[in-house]
Amino acid sequence: MTRRTAKLAVRVAAADSLEASRSDSTGSRSLVLRQAALDRLKAHHQAPLALVQGPAGFGKTTLLRQYSDYRAARGDQIAWMRMDAQSADPAQFLRLLCDAADGFDERVRQRKARLDPRPPTIQDFNRALGRLRGGGLIVVDNFEQAFTADLEGVFMQVVRVLPEGVQLCIGSRVLPSDRLVSLRMREQMVVIDESELRFGINECSEFFREVPGLTPADIADIHRRTDGWPAALQCFRLCIRRGREHRSLAYAGKGMTQDLISYLATDVFEHLSPELQATLFALCVPEKLNGELVGFVAGTGDGQAVLDEIERAGLFLGHADLEGSWYRFHNLFRQFLLTRMRQETAPAELRRRQRQIADWYAGHGCREEAIQHCIDAGDPEQAAELLETVIDRLIAQERLGLIERYADELPPEMLLRHPNLANAAIxxxxxxxxxxxxxRLIDARARQLQAQPDARAQAVHDYARLFVLAAEDRIEELGHSAEQAWRHLSELDGSQLAITYNARGVWLVGRSQFEEARTLLLKARPLLDREGSLFGQAYQEAIYAMSLLAEGRITDAMRGLSAALRHTEQEASGSVTAGSVLAVYLADGYYEQNKLADAQVLLNDYGQLAEQQAIVDPLATMLLTSARIAYERGDRAQAEDVLERALYLGYQHDFARLVTYAKAERTRQATLSGDLDLAERRLRELSPADHDADDDALLFHAGETEARSVTVARYLVHVGRSGEARSMLQAQIRRAKAQRRRRRELKLTVMLALAQNAEGRHNCARRSLLEALELGAPREFVRSFLDEGPMLIQLLKETHRGFDQLPKLGHQDVLLAYLNYLLAEAGEVVGAVPEVLQASGDAAIAPQLFESLTDKERNLLRYVSLGLSNKDLAERLSVSTNTVKWHLRNIFEKLQISNRVQAIAVARHLGLIE
Structure with a gap:
């Protein structure tokens, strides 16, 4: 089609569908100002989130543009992004958000993506927002096209970090996340729904104002028939403009349905010139258009003029960006055009058109956009070659969903011809x-390598296979395959070698070989740093933390996890998959410390991401921690829902370990709730094979303090079979000691104390409880005690009352402070204030005591309140233990007290500590 023919065809259509004398300014007046919906958005411009929600054809984009115009007129900066299927990966969504906030146009975005393949982050988004001057509006249109469960966690983080004065405005056919309901209840979100998007009778009258021959009664009838559906109203208008004989078509049927919209669109299309029909068929192939692309496809040098004329003709074409350089057909009309084109066009011609679009994209540096068109053109070889050029970037950006989609659409033999693609797909x-x-792909690649042996290629294939073994929770195979893979890799292979170390490290942690695991993980760290493989770094740090947690080094583990999560959020797509693994273990640490609110924040932000893609241990940890928080807060129904979700995922993906952990937790909660019949039934559901007592059983963080020995022991204690529980626990404690699993040993010892107390062996029980306290770092291990409920709290209180009669132990004051802290966390009032504070009603005594302490002594008193031993205090203050003792004696004399517990009580009374 020539340039002159394309322009003429559009102009003829415009004359047929609109008044010949209509000017550009007249056309712009056909957009009805959505005043009521607009006023609601204006009234809530301070809300962090606005959602414009309605089915296709309800004018969501029009309203968003009118609101953007209003905000821009106020001086706010506007960012606009339109989602498509390629935006579904969290990293790509963040990149588009950052680019939109920075105001990049499409060509700048493409160039920037090629120059900086680093995955963007929430921190990058924050920095982009920081460059805004004044207020800002970020519009995300067509959101349902990209929203997935993978994206939910990132989306909620984006909402949470929005600064004051910046609003995120979403256009979507559906509610993106059920979690948004809570925002609406807290008045942090305004929703414009379908009922508000429908045209009222006055808007309908304005819409048909320029259509001759329509009476108010006609307009009221049309409004009734369409129920105010904007897309249906536009079809009516196009039909009615053609004359009375077309009006009857618009009135056919009862009410507006999708079928009638297609029927009316057909009538509109049939009365276009053949040249314009051909132009529309050509232009509906790409999802979005610009002048240059239209000129290429339509064979005209002035593609922008063609777009302008189509837009003025009212043929469902609108802007796809704020700059006005990209356009799109409305989804309903584009789908109609595509369906009609496929019916009327030979398959060979359809493939030619797809190839034409692919060539244009590839020639303009948009290789990623060209891939799908090559596939649709029936040229998988070209698609594979293009994918090969971007696959490393897609992996680095964690765009695994897009890789899976391409791998599904390419023939397996094509993937095997490109080993890098096959490994990425695996x-x-x-x-x-x-x-x-x-x-299936692993087996096919193995057969290929067997026929054509290549040690290096085999090692790379084994490396890719590690991801599947880890995800399937086949840890024994994972450990052996990792060792086999690294034999043919070198440090030049960087992250690939490091991943084999990570994989072997998981296996070693499961076997309680913690030092060996950390040695490998420390070897992996510089390799991952060198390549900036922050996904690998996050898993390396998580596995390292697992080894520390197993040894009871919760402070060290949480310090490392916190630093790693901050680093990952700042430097890579930590808010995508790998960051969720770090966040899950950190949340579990907060739970153990009884910081439930901090744990819940992390689970809210990262839980959905972990559920979608994390390996079994962090997945189980996330679900169990969520269930335990719900149980602790008295929401038994929520706890049960979470555990049922865990069972569903376990059965769905054949995660036997996840099923065992969920069953054990359900048994725990039934036991602690006093429903022992239910607990017995649930305990029977645990298979004898689900046992952690075997010497060769692998143990991991999610289950080492519960399933299965602790679960059984607890039940036995509660049903009066404490002797059986004691015998089992003592054997398990010996094994835990030998394995240096201090965290597990602590929990088993707590359970032993309960069993002994239930047997009437009270002195033994108190001694066991003190041994558990000695195992736990003060103020760090809390829930391991308190989760056992009233039985344990009663034992704590009895031990506290008889503490002076117990045999003298090392760090006696530290243990008593720890005991007091646990009781305080349980809501029990303990630790009497010294007589000097009780006897005097003179308020001046507090400042007198306070002023008598030096700055160094006050600082030391704060550290004492943390339960640190004299040795720990000496290391913290870089002094000798004798110096610490001397300072403590001075503090005791000045405060007129005799021990650490009283010192803590005085410090709290004086407000030195919380």
């Missing part, structure tokens, strides 16, 4: 739990 399939697909 990794994507593994982490997205498409295990059947992953293992």
């Amino acid at each position: 990794i994507a399939y593994g982490f997205r739990r498409a295990f059947d697909k992953a293992n």
Whole structure:
């Protein structure tokens, strides 16, 4: 089609569908100002989130543009992004958000993505927002096209970090997340729904104002028939403009349905010139258009003029960006055009058109956009070659969903011709739990390598297979395969070698070989740093923390996890998959410390991401911690829902360990709730094979303090079979000591104390409880005690009352302070204030005591309140233990007290500590 023909065809259509004398300014007046909906958005411009929600054809984009115009007129900066299927990966969504906030146009975005393949982060988004001057509005249109469960966690983080004065405005056919309901209840979100998007009778009258021959009664009838559906109203208008004989078509049927919209669109299309029909068929192939692309496709040098004329003709074409350089057909009309084109066009011609679009995209540096068009053109070889050029970037950006989609659409033999693509597909399939697909491709690649042996290629294939073994929780195979893979890799292979160290480290942690695991993980760290492989770094830090937690070093583990999470959030897509693994273990640490609110924040932000792609241990940790928080807060129904979700995921993906952990936790909660019949039934559901007592059983963080020995022991204690529990626990404690699993040993010892107390062996029980206290770092291990409920709290109180009669122990004051702290966390009032504070009603005594302390002594008193021993205090203050003792004696004399517990009580009374 020539340039002159394309422009003429559009102009003829415009004359047919609109008044010939209509000017550009007249056309712009056909957009009805959505005053009522607009006023609601204006009234809530301070809300962090605005949602414009309604089905297709309800004018969501029009309202968003009118609101953007209003905000821009106020001096606010506007960022606009329109989602498509390629935006579904969290990293890509963040990149688009950052680019939109920075005001990049499409070409700048493409160039920036090629120059900086680093995955963007929430921190990058924060920095982009920091560059805004004054207020800002970020519009995300067509959101349902990209929203997935993978994206939910990132989306909620984005909402949470929005600064004051910046609003996120979403256009979507559906409610993106159920979690948004809570924002609406807290008046942090305004929703414009379908009822508000429908045209009222006055808006309908304005819409048809320029259509001759319509009476108010006609307009009222049209409004009734369409129920105010904007897309239906536009179809009516186009039909009615053609004359009375077309008006009857618009009135056919009862009410507006999707079928009638297609019927009316057909009538509109049939009365266009053949040239324009051909132009529309050509232009509906790409999802979005600009002048240059239209000129290329339509064979005209002035593609922008063609777009302008189509837009003025009212043929459902609108802007796709704020700059006005990209356009799109409305989804309903584009789908109609595509369906009609496929019916009327030979398959060979359809493939030619797809190839034409692919060539244009590839020629303009948009290789990623060209891939799908090559696939649709029936050229998988070209698609694979293009994918090969971007696959490393897609992996680095964790765009695993897109990789899976391409891998599904390419023939397996094509993937095998490109080993890098086959390995990437295996990794994507593994982490997205498409295990059947992953293992078919693994087997095919193994046969290929068997026929054409290549040690280096085999090692790389084994490396890719590790991701699947980890995701399937086949840890024994993972450990052995990792060792096999690294034999043919070198430090030049960087992150690939490091991942094999990570994989072997998981296996070693499961076998309680913690030092060996950390040695490998420390070797992995510089390799990952060198390549900036922050996904690998996050898992390396998480596995390292698992080894520390198992040894009871919760402070060290949480310090490392916190630093790693901050680093990952700042430097990579930590808010995507890997960051969720760090956050899950950190949340569990907060739970152990009884900081439930801090734990819940992390679970809210990262839990959905962990559920979608994390390996079994962090997945189980996330679900169990969520269930325990709900149980602790008295929401038994929520706890049960979470555990049922865990069972569903376990059965769905054949995660036997997750099923065992969920069953054990359900038994725990039934036991602690006093429903022992239910507990017995649930305990029977645990298979004898689900046992952690075997010497060769692998133990991991999520289950080492519960399933299965602790679960059984607790039940036995509660049903009066404490002797059986004691015998089992003593054997398990010996094994835990030998394995240096201090965290597990602590929990088992707590359970032993309860069993002994239930037997009437009270002195033994108190001694066991003190041993558990000695195992736990003060103020760090809390829930391991308190989760056992009233039985344990009563034992704590009895031990506290008889503390002076117990045999003298090392760090006696530290243990008593720890005991007091646990009781205080349980809500029990303990630790009497010294007589000097009780006897005097003179308020001046407090400042007198306070002023008698030096700055160094006050600082030391704060550290004492943390339960630190004299040795720990000496290391913290870089002095000798004798110096610490001397300072403590001075403090005791000045405060007129005799021990650490009284010192803490005085410090709290004086406000030196909380």
